[in-house]
Amino acid sequence: MSALAWWLIPLVATIVAVAFVALRSRPAKPSTPDDGMDRMRRMQQAMERPLPGSDPDHAPDPDRPQDHV
16 A cells, blocks of 8 residues: 555656646636737738748849848
């Protein structure tokens, strides 16, 4: 019986630790509906912006050497 107790202690501690980490790592919920709508509006504005380098008006000049980092 004592061997079973020695195996249960780390098992229970591991389960409690996993539950604690899972609960703490959840994303925070918006505090107000206005805050949530503001976050959604900012995300939509970011999604509407073109990606860098995808604008055909600002295509690189093929005759000019490009700086590569």
